[in-house]
Structures are given as structure tokens and as C-alpha cells.
Amino acid sequence: MQKIPVITGNKIVISSLKDYFVDFQQERGAALGIKSNVISCFYPITNRSDTKYSFVPDFEELNKASEYFENQGCEFIGIIHSHNSYKSNSSVNKPSKDDINFYHSFSEANPDFEYLLFPIIGLENNQKVINWYIYINGELKEINMEIAWKRTANRGFFDI
């Protein structure tokens, strides 16, 4: 078991992040930035995948995202991507095999991060729903951010 600070989201940032995901027939993604354990910045990243069923981030844009975050007083914390609505409903927001492989290799290539967030956004009953996943100690785990939203920022810890 490991404790990490509770991460919350700035309501305006999370709502404009949700607005960025408009087309659930084509996967897209964005880098996420954090300020004092609050998700406070995001940066759109072009999908370099050949298919509309997967997300492969443009690496140059990921580097640009880190620069942008630095200027905003944010730190890179992970990548969100959408799953399109063609996928079977029960698993729409679950990471694919390719996603998990990417999370492993990205985390291995960036060992300075204690943990990274890899949330997935998809449509559930026509509502945009984000499932939050944390990559820590070589494992991907789902965390219940809905509980975290209700707490005051910078208070408490997740048991991971």
C-alpha cells in the first residue's frame, strides 16, 4: 500500500477539458498538468494512430505540452484520451491492451514520475464520463476521483 496526495480537478478546467472531447467516433487526447495536486491545465495532443480505434500521442507535442505547463505553473501529470462510442458499452472506458503497453513504456521512459494519471473519457448514456487510472509501481489502478472531488484540495491521501 502506498499513499499519494488526493488529486482534485479545477472545475472550470475539467469542464473545458470535457468540452474538448466532442467527437466520440475518433479517439483524441490531451496532456494533463497539475498545480498543488489540482488538475489545472491541459494541452491538446494530436492522435498519430492510423486507426480511429486507438490513440498514439504526437511526441513533439508532448514536449511542447511540458513547456506550456511550465509557463502556466503546472507540472505534467499524465495523458487523457477518449474511447469512441463504437466500442462495446460495458468496457468503453477500460484501457485497451495497446493503452496498457503504452503506459508501461511511457512510464519506463520517464522514471522520474512517482506516478502518472491516464484517465479515459467516453460516452455512457450520452453523458461524458471520465474513468481515472493511476500508473504507480509498474501497475495501472483505477481510482475513484468522484470521492476526491468532494474533498478540499490538498487534504488527505489516496491509499494505492
Ligand SMILES: [Zn+2]
Ligand atoms: Zn484507449
